[in-house]
Amino acid sequence: MESPRTRNRSGLVSRARQLPETSLRTAFDALSPPRIVWGPPEGALVVAGGAAATIEAREGNRFREVASATEALFDSGDVHAGTEAARPRVFGGFSFNNGDGKYRESDGGSPWDGYPDARFLLPRVQVTITDRGAWLTVTDAGENARVEDVERRLDAEFDRLTGATSTGTRSSPPGIAERRRTTTREEWSSSIRSALDRIERNELTKVVFAQALEIDLEGQLDPASTLDRLGEAYPDCYRFCFETPDGEAAFFGATPERLVSLRGRTVETGALAGTIGRGETPAEDEWLAEQLRTDPKNAHEHELVVEAIREQLSPFSASVATGDRRIKRLATVQHLWTPITAELTDDRGVLELVEALHPTPAVGGVPPERALETIGETEPFDRGWYAAPVGWVDAAGNGEFAVALRSALSTGSRATLFAGVGVVGDSDPDEEWDEAQLKFQPVLNVLDDGDEREET
Numbered sequence: 001m002e003s004p005r006t007r008n009r010s011g012l013v014s015r016a017r018q019l020p021e022t023s024l025r026t027a028f029d030a031l032s033p034p035r036i037v038w039g040p041p042e043g044a045l046v047v048a049g050g051a052a053a054t055i056e057a058r059e060g061n062r063f064r065e066v067a068s069a070t071e072a073l074f075d076s077g078d079v080h081a082g083t084e085a086a087r088p089r090v091f092g093g094f095s096f097n098n099g100d101g102k103y104r105e106s107d108g109g110s111p112w113d114g115y116p117d118a119r120f121l122l123p124r125v126q127v128t129i130t131d132r133g134a135w136l137t138v139t140d141a142g143e144n145a146r147v148e149d150v151e152r153r154l155d156a157e158f159d160r161l162t163g164a165t166s167t168g169t170r171s172s173p174p175g176i177a178e179r180r181r182t183t184t185r186e187e188w189s190s191s192i193r194s195a196l197d198r199i200e201r202n203e204l205t206k207v208v209f210a211q212a213l214e215i216d217l218e219g220q221l222d223p224a225s226t227l228d229r230l231g232e233a234y235p236d237c238y239r240f241c242f243e244t245p246d247g248e249a250a251f252f253g254a255t256p257e258r259l260v261s262l263r264g265r266t267v268e269t270g271a272l273a274g275t276i277g278r279g280e281t282p283a284e285d286e287w288l289a290e291q292l293r294t295d296p297k298n299a300h301e302h303e304l305v306v307e308a309i310r311e312q313l314s315p316f317s318a319s320v321a322t323g324d325r326r327i328k329r330l331a332t333v334q335h336l337w338t339p340i341t342a343e344l345t346d347d348r349g350v351l352e353l354v355e356a357l358h359p360t361p362a363v364g365g366v367p368p369e370r371a372l373e374t375i376g377e378t379e380p381f382d383r384g385w386y387a388a389p390v391g392w393v394d395a396a397g398n399g400e401f402a403v404a405l406r407s408a409l410s411t412g413s414r415a416t417l418f419a420g421v422g423v424v425g426d427s428d429p430d431e432e433w434d435e436a437q438l439k440f441q442p443v444l445n446v447l448d449d450g451d452e453r454e455e456t
């Protein structure tokens with residue numbers, strides 16, 4: 001007999017308990033696909049497995065569809081989280097474009113087949129690792145969700161995770177057997193030259209062009225080791241990994257770019273655009289940073305992003321505050337970065353802001369529609385989830401999204417990497433080529449220990 005006390009309108013039941021110390025690798029290995037890793041530079045690391053509910057949207061207004069499905073899912077959910085970090089959240093992402101699909105591999109499939117225009121999961125099992133301890137959350141949703149079952153599963157998952165015998169040893173990088181470019185140097189230069197012509201004719205102000213690099217790996221990619229390595233080299237970045245429902249593919253990376261975070265009515269975002277390499281010495285690093293700070297081309301490229309973000313946020317906010325422009329120094333590159341904050345005038349969900357901001361001219365261009373058209377006509381591959389929003393939403397509509405850069409889509413023994421650059425009036429095709437190669441490095445370095453930094 002069904003007890004009415006164990007049911008609620010949305011059928012969401014979530015229970016949490018504290019876990020002894022654990023790690024990304026132990027949790028990742030113990031959980032079942034589809035697994036998700038979300039590791040922001042500050043705050044809790046989440047490793048999740050399985051789906052208590054899946055929200056997918058294709059074409060149409062995917063941001064609104066996901067927002068209303070998320071709201072319905074959380075509506076009067078029965079949640080005993082124990083601590084805020086352990087509360088259930090949906091995690092997922094969007095594709096860069098709505099309704100992609102022009103790129104086909106020789107077998108007729110697209111590498112992005114497993115990644116629809118939007119997919120968010122409410123994880124069945126969520127491990128949250130914070131500075132103050134780890135938590136296990138077990139969730140079920142739907143007509144058959146029962147408190148008793150969720151509590152029983154919470155104990156069973158606790159036993160499984162605490163009994164997990166992960167050796168903690170990291171597998172070595174898979175190694176790179178072969179690489180194939182989707183864009184030759186000649187094609188790249190001619191695309192940039194034709195974009196420069198359009199800029200000259202005032203049809204465009206900025207466009208971001210990307211390249212893809214297909215890698216055959218020598219061994220299988222181990223996502224947990226790969227993400228551990230990315231975390232060590234890029235502590236100031238957002239690490240993410242989203243497996244397909246069958247666990248056959250994973251989209252992962254370590255991106256420096258936050259699209260937006262919303263907590264209550266406080267919005268935090270920023271402009272990240274303008275790039276230069278790292279030096280061999282602190283003095284050379286500083287010299288390069290100074291070049292970046294004073295270079296008019298990079299300043300222009302950057303300012304276009306600041307302006308667009310301010311403009312997109314202004315209808316929602318009484319005031320938008322722009323901080324000082326500064327340098328974000330990462331292991332392989334340095335960027336210009338301007339923090340931007342705003343206070344909303346009304347209660348809104350984070351997905352409304354994602355919809356308003358994506359794609360910023362850091363990954364699309366100015367004017368946006370013409371830039372997107374130019375990207376579509378020029379790039380010979382689908383961006384899929386590359387350069388698109390990935391993140392989470394909670395029951396209150398709060399959330400945080402990053403722009404999925406410095407990323408790759410992997411299917412066991414193959415990985416496709418993506419990297420893009422902003423083209424403005426005085427861009428030089430050779431310099432832009434070199435900049436794209438630098439942006440492949442974060443992922444290349446974790447695929448192969450011996451990978452050369454200067455590969456062209």
Ligand SMILES: C=C(O[C@@H]1C=C(C(=O)O)C=C[C@H]1O)C(=O)O
Pocket residue numbers: 208210257272273274275335362363387405406418419420421422439
């Ligand atoms: C498009 C990428 O990066 C973006 C473009 C940048 C630029 O053109 O300077 C800098 C940071 C990102 O906003 C990428 O990493 O693929």
